[in-house]
Amino acid sequence: xxxxxxxxxxxxxxxxxxxxxxxxxxxxxxxxxxxxxxxxxxxxxxxxxxxxxxxxxxxxxxxxxxxxxxxxxxxxxxxxxxxxxxxxxxxxxxxxxxxxxxxxxxxxxxxxxxxxxxxxxxxxxxxxxxxxxxxxxxxxxxxxxxxxxxxxxxxxxxxxxxxxxxxxxxxxxxxxxxxxxxxxxxxxxxxxxxxxxxxxxxxxxxxxxxxxxxxxxxxxxxxxxxxxxxxxxxxxxxxxxxxxxxxxxxxxxxxxxxxxxxxxxxxxxxxxxxxxxxxxxxxxxxxxxxxxxxxxxxxxxxxxxxxxxxxxx
Amino acid sequence: xxxxxxxxxxxxxxxxxxxxxxxxxxxxxxxxxxxxxxxxxxxxxxxxxxxxxxxxxxxxxxxxxxxxxxxxxxxxxxxxxxxxxxxxxxxxxxxxxxxxxxxxxxxxxxxxxxxxxxxxxxxxxxxxxxxxxxxxxxxxxxxxxxxxxxxxxxxxxxxxxxxxxxxxxxxxxxxxxxxxxxxxxxxxxxxxxxxxxxxxxxxxxxxxxxxxxxxxxxxxxxxxxxxxxxxxxxxxxxxxxxxxxxxxxxxxxxxxxxxxxxxxxxxxxxxxxxxxxxxxxxxxxxxxxxxxxxxxxxxxxxxxxxxxxxxxxxxxxxxxxxxxxxxxxxxxxxxxxxxxxxxxxxxxxxxxxxxxxxxxxxxxxxxxxxxxxxxxxxxxxxxxxxxxxxxxxxxxxxxxxxxxxxxxxxxxxxxxxxxxxxxxxxxxxxxxxxxxxxxxxxxxxxxxxxxxxxxxxxxxxxxxxxxxxxxxxxxxxxxxxxxxxxxxxxxxxxxxxxxxxxxxxxxxxxxxxxxxxxxxxxxxxxxxxxxx
Numbered sequence: 135x136x137x138x139x140x141x142x143x144x145x146x147x148x149x150x151x152x153x154x155x156x157x158x159x160x161x162x163x164x165x166x167x168x169x170x171x172x173x174x175x176x177x178x179x180x181x182x183x184x185x186x187x188x189x190x191x192x193x194x195x196x197x198x199x200x201x202x203x204x205x206x207x208x209x210x211x212x213x214x215x216x217x218x219x220x221x222x223x224x225x226x227x228x229x230x231x232x233x234x235x236x237x238x239x240x241x242x243x244x245x246x247x248x249x250x251x252x253x254x255x256x257x258x259x260x261x262x263x264x265x266x267x268x269x270x271x272x273x274x275x276x277x278x279x280x281x282x283x284x285x286x287x288x289x290x291x292x293x294x295x296x297x298x299x300x301x302x303x304x305x306x307x308x309x310x311x312x313x314x315x316x317x318x319x320x321x322x323x324x325x326x327x328x329x330x331x332x333x334x335x336x337x338x339x340x341x342x343x344x345x346x347x348x349x350x351x352x353x354x355x356x357x358x359x360x361x362x363x364x365x366x367x368x369x370x371x372x373x374x375x376x377x378x379x380x381x382x383x384x385x386x387x388x389x390x391x392x393x394x395x396x397x398x399x400x401x402x403x404x405x406x407x408x409x410x411x412x413x414x415x416x417x418x419x420x421x422x423x424x425x426x427x428x429x430x431x432x433x434x435x436x437x438x439x440x441x442x443x444x445x446x447x
Numbered sequence: 448x449x450x451x452x453x454x455x456x457x458x459x460x461x462x463x464x465x466x467x468x469x470x471x472x473x474x475x476x477x478x479x480x481x482x483x484x485x486x487x488x489x490x491x492x493x494x495x496x497x498x499x500x501x502x503x504x505x506x507x508x509x510x511x512x513x514x515x516x517x518x519x520x521x522x523x524x525x526x527x528x529x530x531x532x533x534x535x536x537x538x539x540x541x542x543x544x545x546x547x548x549x550x551x552x553x554x555x556x557x558x559x560x561x562x563x564x565x566x567x568x569x570x571x572x573x574x575x576x577x578x579x580x581x582x583x584x585x586x587x588x589x590x591x592x593x594x595x596x597x598x599x600x601x602x603x604x605x606x607x608x609x610x611x612x613x614x615x616x617x618x619x620x621x622x623x624x625x626x627x628x629x630x631x632x633x634x635x636x637x638x639x640x641x642x643x644x645x646x647x648x649x650x651x652x653x654x655x656x657x658x659x660x661x662x663x664x665x666x667x668x669x670x671x672x673x674x675x676x677x678x679x680x681x682x683x684x685x686x687x688x689x690x691x692x693x694x695x696x697x698x699x700x701x702x703x704x705x706x707x708x709x710x711x712x713x714x715x716x717x718x719x720x721x722x723x724x725x726x727x728x729x730x731x732x733x734x735x736x737x738x739x740x741x742x743x744x745x746x747x748x749x750x751x752x753x754x755x756x757x758x759x760x761x762x763x764x765x766x767x768x769x770x771x772x773x774x775x776x777x778x779x780x781x782x783x784x785x786x787x788x789x790x791x792x793x794x795x796x797x798x799x800x801x802x803x804x805x806x807x808x809x810x811x812x813x814x815x816x817x818x819x820x821x822x823x824x825x826x827x828x829x830x831x832x833x834x835x836x837x838x839x840x841x842x843x844x845x846x847x848x849x850x851x852x853x854x855x856x857x858x859x860x861x862x863x864x865x866x867x868x869x870x871x872x873x874x875x876x877x878x879x880x881x882x883x884x885x886x887x888x889x890x891x892x893x894x895x896x897x898x899x900x901x902x903x904x905x906x907x908x909x910x911x912x913x914x915x916x917x918x919x920x921x922x923x924x925x926x927x928x929x930x931x932x933x934x935x936x937x938x939x940x941x942x943x944x945x946x947x948x949x950x951x952x953x954x955x956x957x958x959x960x961x962x963x964x965x966x967x968x969x970x971x972x973x974x975x976x977x978x979x
Contacts, residue, residue, distance in 0.1 A: 165863065166861070170865060172492070178894075179905075182865055185629050216498075218494075286696055291699060299693050299696070299702060394692075396652075396697070398651065406651045406689075409856060
């Protein structure tokens with residue numbers, strides 16, 4: 135097991151290398167010029183060129199890529215072209231809101247979606263099942279920003295229960311932290327809940343048809359034990375897999391959610407950096423997201439052994 | 448106390464009592480001393496010479512001060528300067544500083560700081576570059592006196608030092624001002640009324656300014672960038688909100704106090720809220736534009752450019768920008784800002800009256816246009832350029848142009864418009880933009896109206912009669928002579944179509960009812976603004 139973990143962690147290195155090359159190349163060939171953005175509307179072409187030179191953007195691709203990789207290997211993600219701040223500082227400033235949003239959404243989504251899926255499978259074909267599936271379709275269909283606006287309108291503007299926007303750090307207290315994150319988490323969690331609920335339902339339906347479930351029923355095991363101890367545990371592997379894959383949904387959704395609720399997180403940092411062509415920031419954030427995604431999937435693989443002892447690494 | 452605060456207080460008390468968790472104490476006093484402001488854009492950098500975006504200038508005006516500053520009549524008045532004098536031959540300017548002005552690091556402002564700051568500024572600013580070109584020496588004579596010796600007179604000196612167009616001539620400590628003007632400064636130390644709290648800066652999200660205790664406001668009443676800059680709050684927080692709907696909701700909910708530029712669509716909703724006030728932001732407004740490339744076909748032909756102007760309906764553009772609110776726009780058959788001393792409609796006949804599609808088609812035929820694609824570059828991430836671009840594409844098609852509509856973003860537009868290649872090899876035929884009216888009040892600050900070929904703004908118009916009029920304006924001894932020169936400039940620019948003005952439009956600002964002292968101006972002026 136330990137050797138497996140080491141192998142998998144080592145395997146992230148070539149993955150990250152490919153991601154790094156891909157991101158760097160993509161930005162190199164993409165149109166746009168940070169020097170033109172910096173210089174502003176009144177700048178002359180000569181001003182723009184001089185700024186481009188001062189930023190080192192006129193150097194060949196391989197020189198720039200080599201220097202960037204070398205710096206990354208030395209723990210230096212570079213300095214933002216615009217803010218003149220180290221990329222690591224900017225990521226540190228932004229990581230807590232995004233992490234908070236994603237963790238809360240994950241907790242919210244799993245704690246709502248799994249019971250929903252289980253109940254839908256248990257009450258298969260009834261109005262409860264149809265309601266759950268209806269909600270799942272809605273969750274998939276309605277964009278995050280629409281849900282966000284509706285929630286903000288109802289709970290902030292009309293009822294005045296929660297703030298419209300912003301983020302309060304966890305160190306300021308649990309309540310202020312939660313107050314700012316409830317609406318964004320619900321908005322972001324909609325798609326995620328729909329996805330997990332559907333997979334849970336489908337997997338549970340399959341498991342509930344198995345012989346050992348029939349045997350358990352015949353032995354007089356209670357409905358709750360059948361559902362949550364026997365069936366759900368055996369349905370857990372695909373559910374956990376979907377939760378892992380869905381992290382990409384969360385990362386993508388965070389970009390929109392953070393904009394709608396003005397949360398100063400990594401999603402907004404990414405969008406701002408892309409619009410301005412702040413190459414070091416884009417490269418740093420994308421690399422970080424890729425790393426997190428790879429790690430989450432490793433964690434999911436390891437979780438399999440908890441739910442299915444037959445799986446061995 | 449509002450409902451949410453009450454709930455928060457209750458919940459906070461409950462949680463604190465049971466679980467040892469706390470909510471921040473509610474303090475009306477602290478809230479009243481902090482002004483929360485939503486700026487027009489993200490403050491992504493903070494060097495007003497290196498980065499010339501308006502948002503940087505607006506923030507910089509809090510932290511750095513200038514020797515002179517425009518008042519509401521666009522007259523430069525002494526600010527850090529006690530006064531200035533010019534020798535009889537017009538070649539030597541002597542500027543005297545007010546004594547005992549302090550920088551935020553506690554050091555005193557000296558003439559050497561001024562000389563270094565003006566040197567850095569003059570490398571980047573268009574007026575500064577003109578002065579630099581005729582500069583003999585710029586020296587600190589003593590601690591409080593700066594002498595600027597020129598090889599030929601420059602009558603617009605005080606305008607250059609006091610103007611509000613970017614980059615403004617901000618004064619920094621010498622050690623900072625010695626930074627290469629094409630590189631960013633790393634310390635944000637000024638002598639303005641507010642200190643920049645760098646530790647709390649989250650670029651793209653929040654910037655914080657704290658009142659500078661040692662700031663000495665002038666005794667005159669505050670008027671735009673001149674007079675006493677009395678700060679009435681302890682702290683100003685800039686909160687960046689990329690989504691206008693969120694900013695609108697936050698303002699209505701009392702989470703922010705002042706929103707610099709609400710979009711027109713949301714203004715009716717804001718007006719319905721009794722706790723929100725809405726008014727025009729900047730009486731000098733904006734001028735919508737699109738620029739045609741004078742170097743490539745088809746717009747290297749005057750007839751093709753005139754064809755576009757003959758059919759162009761400014762009302763169509765303005766409706767696309769501001770909707771049905773007639774108070775927000777007016778036609779602009781000229782290049783200069785309406786309501787300012789040099790405004791003129793001389794030569795703008797082609798833009799007046801009913802639009803003449805037949806004339807446009809005839810002019811296009813006479814231009815010899817053979818159906819080559821017109822690359823119309825439209826930045827989709829800027830509502831103003833997107834709206835204008837859509838109107839232009841339709842207009843060009845109706846005239847008979849073969850339109851290649853390039854939907855892109857502002858970053859790409861910035862790169863592409865600098866390319867002089869032919870269309871089809873990365874070049875372009877036209878792009879859309881807009882200029883702040885404050886930057887279109889005279890040719891010194893208005894690079895877009897110039898027509899000096901390769902040195903001109905993108906599109907590179909080469910119209911000698913425009914440049915002759917510019918020279919005449921610079922040398923004009925009085926306002927009447929200036930007006931006469933500008934009339935000639937406007938006529939020459941209109942007849943040769945330096946660029947196409949799409950109209951003059953205003954924008955709103957909005958603030959909470961408990962905020963007072965908000966004035967209309969080309970940038971948000973925080974002095975005199977208080978909160979109860």
